[in-house]
Amino acid sequence: MSITGSCLCGSVTFEYTGDVGAAAYCHCTDCRKTTGSAFNISIGLPSEGFSLTNGAPKEFTKTADSGQPITRHFCSDCGAPLYTSSSLNPAMIYVKAGALDDPTAVKPAYQSWTRSRVTWSKIDDDLPGFETDRTHG
Ligand SMILES: [Zn+2]
Numbered sequence: 519m520s521i522t523g524s525c526l527c528g529s530v531t532f533e534y535t536g537d538v539g540a541a542a543y544c545h546c547t548d549c550r551k552t553t554g555s556a557f558n559i560s561i562g563l564p565s566e567g568f569s570l571t572n573g574a575p576k577e578f579t580k581t582a583d584s585g586q587p588i589t590r591h592f593c594s595d596c597g598a599p600l601y602t603s604s605s606l607n608p609a610m611i612y613v614k615a616g617a618l619d620d621p622t623a624v625k626p627a628y629q630s631w632t633r634s635r636v637t638w639s640k641i642d643d644d645l646p647g648f649e650t651d652r653t654h655g
């Protein structure tokens with residue numbers, strides 16, 4: 519299977535060829551900060567099948583709650599997070615699910631760091647919903 523993805527502005531694009539494994543939610547504090555949202559969803563992929571097809575993301579490395587150094591790759595033009603890697607396990611990268619061009623390739627299988635989960639990570643079905651934005655829905 520072959521999948522493609524990009525940042526918000528399109529400066530950085532990537533492709534991956536190989537089996538697309540399960541996606542995972544992460545509720546850790548660093549994922550909350552880096553996404554600016556309640557949690558992160560990423561897909562672990564063997565890095566040998568992954569390649570950048572345009573542009574070069576900026577990198578930021580921080581030791582995570584797990585004790586591992588995690589390098590976060592993001593577009594320096596639009597700021598969109600794209601994938602993470604760790605020097606301790608260079609055979610794998612973790613691509614942000616929302617960066618994929620085809621979101622149907624995302625199949626979440628589990629969630630990690632639930633002890634750091636915020637109460638607003640689950641959308642209450644009773645909240646009013648609008649098909650588009652609130653004023654046009
Ligand atoms: Zn961009």
Ligand SMILES: [Zn+2]
Nearest residue numbers: 544545546549
């Ligand atoms: Zn995390």
